[in-house]
Amino acid sequence: xxxxxxxxxxxxxIAHAQLDFSDKINxxxxxxxxxxxxxxxxxxxxxxxxSFFSVSDRYVYGYDADEMTLCGNYKMENGEVEKxxxxxxxxxxxxxxxxAKVYSRFSxxxxxxxxxxxxxxxxxxxxxxxxxxRKYMNFILAQTDREYLRHVQAYxxxxxxxxxxxxSESCQDMLLDTLSDMLSPHASYIHQARxxxxxxxxxxxxxxxxxxxxxxxxxxxxxxxxxxxxxxVELLRRDAAKDRILxxxxxxxxxxxxxxxxxxxxxRKCGSQGxxxxxxxxxxxxxxxxxKEIYRRTPILLLDDVFDxxxxxxxxxxxKIVSTLDFGxxxxxxxxxxxxxxxxxxxxxxxxxxxxxxxxxxxxx
Numbered sequence: 001x002x003x004x005x006x007x008x009x010x011x012x013x014i015a016h017a018q019l020d021f022s023d024k025i026n027x028x029x030x031x032x033x034x035x036x037x038x039x040x041x042x043x044x045x046x047x048x049x050x051s052f053f054s055v056s057d058r059y060v061y062g063y064d065a066d067e068m069t070l071c072g073n074y075k076m077e078n079g080e081v082e083k084x085x086x087x088x089x090x091x092x093x094x095x096x097x098x099x100a101k102v103y104s105r106f107s108x109x110x111x112x113x114x115x116x117x118x119x120x121x122x123x124x125x126x127x128x129x130x131x132x133x134r135k136y137m138n139f140i141l142a143q144t145d146r147e148y149l150r151h152v153q154a155y156x157x158x159x160x161x162x163x164x165x166x167x168s169e170s171c172q173d174m175l176l177d178t179l180s181d182m183l184s185p186h187a188s189y190i191h192q193a194r195x196x197x198x199x200x201x202x203x204x205x206x207x208x209x210x211x212x213x214x215x216x217x218x219x220x221x222x223x224x225x226x227x228x229x230x231x232x233v234e235l236l237r238r239d240a241a242k243d244r245i246l247x248x249x250x251x252x253x254x255x256x257x258x259x260x261x262x263x264x265x266x267x268r269k270c271g272s273q274g275x276x277x278x279x280x281x282x283x284x285x286x287x288x289x290x291x292k293e294i295y296r297r298t299p300i301l302l303l304d305d306v307f308d309x310x311x312x313x314x315x316x317x318x319x320k321i322v323s324t325l326d327f328g329x330x331x332x333x334x335x336x337x338x339x340x341x342x343x344x345x346x347x348x349x350x351x352x353x354x355x356x357x358x359x360x361x362x363x364x365x
Contacts, residue, residue, distance in 0.1 A: 001113070001297055002329040003043060004081070006072045010065035011045075012038040013359040020363075023075070024349035025330050029337040030356035036333040039354075039361065040117070040302045043331060046072045046084050047115040047300065048143075049096055049106040057088045066090045074113060077297065084113070107153075111143045114291050114299035118284045118306050125283070126260060126268050126276055133258040137194050140287055144294045148193050155186035159249060167247045176240065183252070184233035190253045191227040197290075198223040198258065204286035205279075212278045212317045219267070219279055222259040226251045278314060281306065285321060298328030305333055307343070319346050 002023040008014050013035050030036045037053075044052045051060050061068035071085040086096045096103045103109050124132045141148040162179040165171050198221055209219045226235055235251040236243070243250055260267045260279065267279055291299050301322075307315055322330070323346075330347075334340045337355070344351040353364040 001074060001076050003046075003300065004073045004075050006042060006046070006070065008039075008042050009067075009069045010062040011042050011068050011070060012060060013062065014038055014042070014361065015062065015359055017361045019354065019361060020352070021329070021331075022350045022352040023329055025332070025344050025347055025351040027340040027344050027351060027353045028331065028333045028356060029335065029340050029353070030333075031335060034356040035359045035361070036356050037119075037304050038359075039356065040304050040331055040333060042070055043072070043300065044115060044117055044302060046070055046086065047110075047113040049086070049109055052117050052119065053121065057092075057094060060088055061090065084109075107142075107146075107149050110149065111146065114143055114295050114297060115302065116284055116288045116291065116299050117302040117304065118281065119302075119304045120308075122280045122284070123276065125280060126271075130255070130257040134254075134256055137197060137256075137258070140291065141193050141197060144291060145193060148190065151186045151189040155183060155190060155253065158183050158186070159252065159254060163248045166243055166249070171244060173240075177237070180233050180236040180240075183236070184231055187227060187232040187253050191225050191256075194225070194253070194256060195223050200290055201283070201286045204289055205282045208282035208285045208321065209279060211321060212281055212314055213275070214313060214317065217275075218261075218263050219282070220259075220261045221283075222261065224257045224259060225253060226255055227253065274311070274314070277310065281318065288327075298326070301327055301330045303330065303332045305335070307334055307336075307339060315343075319343065323347050323349075 003021055004023070005018070005020040008017045010016075017039075028036045028039055041052050045060070050057070054060070067087060067089045069085070069087045071083065074082045074084060076082055083099055084097070086094070088094045096106055096109055098109065098112075125136055138152060142152070158179055162176070162183065165176060165179065202221055205221060206219055210216070226232070229235065232252055236249070239250050262271045262275060262279070267276060271279065288299055288301060306318070310318070332340065332343065334343075340353070344353070351365075355362045355364055
């Protein structure tokens with residue numbers, strides 16, 4: 001499955017573009033701020049119904065535009081072409097279509113077109129709060145397990161209700177216990193799915209890290225959850241008095257964490273920039289393989305400025321991995337047009353090149 005072409009109208013700084021893509025390598029060059037990443041984000045948006053970079057849709061249309069539209073044509077495994085389109089209006093109205101059918105819920109589309117994005121912003125997975133790492137787990141599992149997404153949505157809604165009740169002056173024991181009982185099965189499903197995900201990703205991450213770094217350092221991702229101690233309903237009843245005092249829920253999967261370790265030391269504190277970037281690349285490659293195994297379909301791979309600040313040894317290692325793992329369609333951005341050309345030649349696959357300048361996109365070959 002691959003994206004044969006895309007039409008963009010008022011998507012961020014891209015006023016209009018109609019592009020045809022290679023089913024293998026697509027190289028996008030241009031200066032910083034020209035709009036290279038915005039093109040990748042448009043491809044991502046058509047898969048995930050939202051931007052990789054912002055939570056709100058208010059930032060996906062041009063400053064002076066009243067509406068943003070995207071349309072992509074995907075060639076499926078059976079040879080048929082699926083048209084995916086969306087529009088977002090300044091008024092807040094948003095629609096997503098598969099062919100002529102309008103989705104009633106955006107979650108129905110998530111997972112149809114598996115995608116993996118590698119971005120400089122991935123550093124937040126190491127350096128920011130646990131919320132970023134929970135979002136990472138949710139992102140993967142939402143694409144590979146529709147039941148997981150349903151449980152997360154239900155859990156979050158119930159958690160809001162419970163916290164609201166804890167903040168009220170009339171917090172009744174019976175209602176608090178009822179909400180605790182309702183939260184528990186959703187938490188159990190989320191906990192088990194996240195635990196299994198980390199267990200499956202761990203050996204893949206170690207393997208890719210070893211290939212990228214060419215060293216024998218040990219790396220790991222360890223999942224931590226309150227539910228390792230007991231079922232959530234028991235934890236909530238145990239902590240009810242504390243929750244009443246603090247006026248929020250102190251136990252649950254909303255506190256889950258992943259520890260990233262390098263030779264049994266936190267990579268956040270002990271890893272160099274090179275080691276951290278190598279680890280993040282290994283994580284995303286592991287995610288790619290995991291999703292491919294689940295779907296039996298090759299995800300689209302978006303590589304945004306990944307070669308910047310990588311030494312040639314790691315660049316060579318990454319190119320070797322990409323060329324030997326039967327990757328499908330790849331989009332690569334880089335400020336260095338010459339380097340992009342060399343990379344496409346080394347990958348030895350059909351390639352199309354594009355140049356972006358102030359939101360204007362030109363196809364070079």
